[in-house]
Amino acid sequence: MPKVNVHNMLGEQVEEIELNENIFGIDVNHDALHQVVKSQLANKRQGTQSAKTRADVRGGGRKPWRQKGTGRARQGSIRSPQWTGGGVVFAPKPRDYSFKVPKKVKRLAMKSALSSKVLDNEIIVLDQLSLEEPKTKEMAKILANVNAGKKVIIVMDKKDINIVKSARNIPNVQTALVNTLNVYDILKSDSFIITKDAVKKVEEVYA
Structure with a gap:
């Protein structure tokens, strides 16, 4: 079973705990991670982009000039793609x-992300992670104490508004609950900060 050190908010090691091997110690499945991240990013897309094809552009109903005898290339419509103001080829x-x-696959990807x-x-x-009042400065101190990276995700077992408010003004720091955790956010973070109670809850959910 993988073992990790538990720190307090001052960055001091207070104990060592064993993590569930079936969740935090599996072989990372890169294919599952790829599928889930691709799905998450695709689901975020609005898909509202639009351009007009030659059928949608106004005008161009009459043939600009006769087919033969002018010396110019044959043209069927002034709204063909090669004309200024014409339609777009394969318009989105x-x-x-x-x-x-x-x-x-989602479950496997989550376990793979945690194991990675x-x-x-x-x-x-x-x-534990708690503040008496929202203080960005205090949250920044805690992150510095535990040597957090540039991109941080803080996972809690229950919502703490003081923690959420203290972290939201720090660039590249986000908070999440166990039930809102997702693979993409885990993978893009440099430091995965989680409370001891949240670890237990993760092991209950994904056991």
């Missing part, structure tokens, strides 16, 4: 880019 139209990934953080030593477990 509104569409839905989203696609679904099987639940088993353990393998890369990018997981930081805190015994």
Whole structure:
């Protein structure tokens, strides 16, 4: 079973815990990670881009000049793509880019993402994380104490408005609950900070 050190908010090691091997110690499945991240990014796309084809552009109903005898190239419409003001070839139209990934693949990808953080030593477990009032300066101190990277995700077992407000003004720092955690956010972070209670909840959910 993988073991990690538990730190307090001052960055001091207070204990060592064992993580569930079936969640934090599996072989990373890169194919599952790719599918889920691709799905997440595709589902975010609005798909509202649109341009007009030659059929949509106004005008161009009459043949500009006769087919033969003018010495010029034959033309059928002044709204053909080669004309200024003409339609667009293969113009994009509104569409839905989203696609679904099987639940088993999603679950495997989540476990792979969590395991990758353990393998890369990018997981930081805190015994607790709490502030008496929203203070960005205090949150910045905590991140400095635990040597957090540039991109940080803080995972909590329950919503703490003081933590959320303290972290939201720090660039590249985001907060999440266990039930809102997703693969893309985990992978793009340099430091995966999670409370000890949140670890237990993750192990309950994905066991």
